[in-house]
Amino acid sequence: MTPVTVIGAGIAGLTAALSLSARGVPVRVVERAKGPAELGAGLQISPNGYKVLEALGLGPAIEARSLANLAVVLADGRTGAQVLRMPLSGPFRLVRRPDLIAILSEAADAAGIDVAYGRPIDSPPPEGAVLGADGLHSVVRPHLNGADAPFFTGQVAWRAVVPGDRPPEARVDMDAARHLVRYPLPGGLVNLVGIQERADWTAEGWRQPGDPDAFRATFAGMPAAADDLAKIDTCHLWGLFRHPVARRWQDGRVAIIGDAAHPTLPFLAQGANLALEDAWTFAAAHSAGDLPGWEAARRPRVERAIAAANANARNYHLSGLTRLVGHAGLRVLGRVAPAFMPSRFDWLYGHDVTAR
Structure with a gap:
């Protein structure tokens, strides 16, 4: 088979x-x-x-x-009162990013995969199959x-992250x-991500x-968040930028996946999950020699997930009468049809790319 860089x-x-x-x-x-990500x-x-991950x-x-992770709880930030609790069924897991990277790195070592760190590349190699999994500032995407x-x-x-x-x-x-x-992490930690609307920002990137x-x-x-906020001693801040979904994900030799192809805003917690799906499906398509079919099949699902994330951003930030009506409707829905809201995302969470 054609080797891949x-x-x-x-x-x-x-x-x-x-x-x-x-x-x-x-x-x-x-x-x-x-070296592997430590932050x-x-x-x-x-x-x-x-x-x-299970299939691997x-x-x-x-x-x-x-x-x-057993549930998603939506609450009124001003009072702390619960608006809606959505129980989760299936393997929803909460993990530190460095731990997931470590698991993948250890598996790569065990499989004998050559991972060369400290090797900046400014453009795709001119020969062989190339996969750009190099994130928001991809050098492969412009190719x-x-x-x-x-x-x-x-x-x-x-x-x-706070204790x-x-x-x-x-x-x-x-x-x-x-x-x-807010959600717990292993080791007695709590992860905090706060989203704020504001007009001014210039730099992109989360390590600021x-x-x-x-x-x-x-x-x-x-x-409800006062105790966790009081514990913050270090934090990072980044501007949320929208990159369009790439027009082309592959040309038969060079391809892109994850944030290099379709950056996703963090309102549905799907950035890592879509990257995992991309990785598996790309490998299957490369082996079958059908990268055009892979791109055509992946694009509608990814675009739907991005649209759902964008809708969450709007719904979390309601104000005035719209906020009162929206929260009241969610409370009623939680009482009379508690399974309805979680079921709206069955198309997302219930999808299994490894079964194909």
Whole structure:
């Protein structure tokens, strides 16, 4: 089979390398960074992403280094009162990003995959099959699509990890023009992600240091979150930019997956899960010699997931009468049809790319 050079040793790249290697495809990975990721906060792995990890034999490793997520709770940020609780069925897991990268890296080592760190690449190699799994600032994407300019969404995201003990659920405290997500992580930690609407921002990227006092001030007035906010001693802040879904994901020799192909805003916790799906399906398509069919099949699902994430952003930030009516409707729905809201995402969470 045609060997593949994977550019990027993140979640998408390492999963693709493992998926290709499992099919007997020679593969090597090159990564700009000098070693596996050591920074990063929490990730939510939903059943559609978990299926890929399970198919690669990594289910036990994930179970050992993650926590179960049993529900999503929507709450009124101003009062702390619950608006809607959505029980989750299936393997929803809460994991630190460095731990997931470590699991994938260890599996790559065990499979004998060559992962070369400290190897910056400015353009796709001129020969052989190339997979760009190199994220938002991909050097491979322009090869297929030319340059494109992301635009600022008018939202910024704050991120921190603090010590604490929370129930096994993801909680979203909603308020006008802002919301705060909290969930537990292994090791007695709590992951915090706060989204704030604001007009000014220039830089993109999540590793910019933030001011803990500013984080607290931005989400002041959320009584249920006060204890967690008080514990923040370091945080990061980044502007949320929208990149369009790439017009082309492949040309028969070069392809892109994950954020390089379709960056996703963090309002449905699907960035990592779509990357896992991309990696598995790309490997299957490469082995079958059908990259055009792969792109055609993946695009509608990815675009639907991105649209659903964007809708969540709007719904979390309601204000005025719309907020009152919307929250009241969710409370009634939770009482009379508790299974309805979770079932709206069966198309997303119940999808199993490994069954095809």
